[in-house]
Amino acid sequence: MVKNKKFILVKHFEGEIDKSCLKLEEENVPTLKANEVLTEALWMSVDPYMRPYSAHLPLNSVMIGSQVAKVVESKNERFKVGQLVLGYFGWQTHTVWNPSEMSSALGNPYVLPDFGDLPPSLGLGIVGMPGLTAYFGLLELCDPKPKEVVVVNSAAGAVGSCVGQIAKNKGCFVIGFAGSDKKVKWLKETLKFDAAFNYKTKDVSEALKEAAPGGVDVYFDNVGGEFSSSVLYQMKDFGRVAVCGSISSYNADHKHLPKATIIQPPLIFKQLKMEGFVVTRWKKRYEEGIGQLLKWVKEGKLVYEEHVTEGFEKLPDALLGLFQGENTGKAVVKV
Numbered sequence: 161m162v163k164n165k166k167f168i169l170v171k172h173f174e175g176e177i178d179k180s181c182l183k184l185e186e187e188n189v190p191t192l193k194a195n196e197v198l199t200e201a202l203w204m205s206v207d208p209y210m211r212p213y214s215a216h217l218p219l220n221s222v223m224i225g226s227q228v229a230k231v232v233e234s235k236n237e238r239f240k241v242g243q244l245v246l247g248y249f250g251w252q253t254h255t256v257w258n259p260s261e262m263s264s265a266l267g268n269p270y271v272l273p274d275f276g277d278l279p280p281s282l283g284l285g286i287v288g289m290p291g292l293t294a295y296f297g298l299l300e301l302c303d304p305k306p307k308e309v310v311v312v313n314s315a316a317g318a319v320g321s322c323v324g325q326i327a328k329n330k331g332c333f334v335i336g337f338a339g340s341d342k343k344v345k346w347l348k349e350t351l352k353f354d355a356a357f358n359y360k361t362k363d364v365s366e367a368l369k370e371a372a373p374g375g376v377d378v379y380f381d382n383v384g385g386e387f388s389s390s391v392l393y394q395m396k397d398f399g400r401v402a403v404c405g406s407i408s409s410y411n412a413d414h415k416h417l418p419k420a421t422i423i424q425p426p427l428i429f430k431q432l433k434m435e436g437f438v439v440t441r442w443k444k445r446y447e448e449g450i451g452q453l454l455k456w457v458k459e460g461k462l463v464y465e466e467h468v469t470e471g472f473e474k475l476p477d478a479l480l481g482l483f484q485g486e487n488t489g490k491a492v493v494k495v
């Protein structure tokens with residue numbers, strides 16, 4: 161009998177990720193019915209959204225998340241044994257699913273395109289949801305032009321590293337912020353960012369005055385809070401701001417949220433455009449985005465890094481690691 165291992169959310173997180181909120185269970189995998197598919201997870205994703213989105217997950221549900229999985233049995237002619245699929249199947253090793261009954265809110269499971277020699281785990285990262293977030297968020301909301309100054313934070317992470325590289329490829333002057341000197345070195349030396357700073361040791365306003373004395377045209381925000389207030393005061397007139405993430409506040413108590421400097425003065429007097437977004441807005445264009453991102457990776461125009469944690473049982477540690485800045489590039493778990 162095939163066994164499914166799964167992590168159940170037994171308590172909602174309060175404050176930092178607490179591993180005891182997740183319980184590992186095992187169950188028998190049921191026999192397939194007509195039209196059903198059985199997949200086995202190969203690579204699992206850990207993403208910051210898991211912290212805020214899990215607050216709405218009913219207790220005792222399988223923890224949310226996407227995975228790259230292999231079709232191991234199929235009674236559905238659209239999915240063949242051996243194919244690799246990307247699906248939001250949650251934190252479980254084996255999933256029985258009926259393609260015609262899957263929810264489409266996040267985008268339905270799809271067969272990965274041909275990655276050639278590239279690892280299939282990229283389907284969770286630069287050629288997956290984080291890459292799409294960078295691609296659509298930056299290009300659709302910020303419309304960066306050659307020579308414009310683009311600032312991105314969490315810049316050595318999955319989304320940020322892709323944002324900075326797309327902006328570089330568009331001919332922009334790119335400034336990244338990350339949480340360690342090692343990450344800063346990677347941004348400058350490998351990703352060829354024009355400037356990069358460790359926000360833990362360098363004041364953000366001072367850094368921007370040094371690197372972009374004329375001001376910032378585009379700000380791609382992954383962090384929020386006081387960091388963002390600082391950047392907004394350094395924007396040029398008619399600057400564009402994509403509000404992608406707010407990881408600095410995901411662990412905060414929503415009844416006592418941290419305060420940040422007010423942002424209305426620069427928004428008004430610099431006539432800024434600031435827009436929040438969720439990547440699923442463009443789910444009808446995912447195929448286009450994935451095709452473009454994969455092409456850029458194959459052409460060497462996008463460089464990727466992965467932070468791999470070994471072992472399904474280590475998923476909670478890997479999720480916690482995101483909030484401790486452990487990862488350079490995309491954090492994934494090899495099952």
Ligand SMILES: NC(=O)C1=CN([C@@H]2O[C@H](COP(=O)(O)OP(=O)(O)OC[C@H]3O[C@@H](n4cnc5c(N)ncnc54)[C@H](OP(=O)(O)O)[C@@H]3O)[C@@H](O)[C@H]2O)C=CC1
Pocket residue numbers: 207208209289290293314315316317318319320337338339340343382383403404405406407408409437438439440482483484485486487488489490491
């Ligand atoms: N709107 C959308 O549709 C989407 C939004 N997102 C958002 O994009 C952001 C980046 O996601 P992703 O690229 O997957 O994750 P990352 O790969 O960037 O990993 C998270 C990183 O966040 C940084 N970080 C953690 N805690 C803090 C903190 N308190 N203050 C500042 N930085 C912190 C750490 O880097 P460091 O060492 O630099 O501190 C860490 O490595 C997140 O906010 C996420 O929610 C992601 C996907 C879709």
Ligand SMILES: CCCCCCC/C=C/C=O
Pocket residue numbers: 208209213224266404405438439440
């Ligand atoms: C419940 C799965 C959500 C997937 C969409 C990701 C959007 C991320 C937003 C912020 O991190």
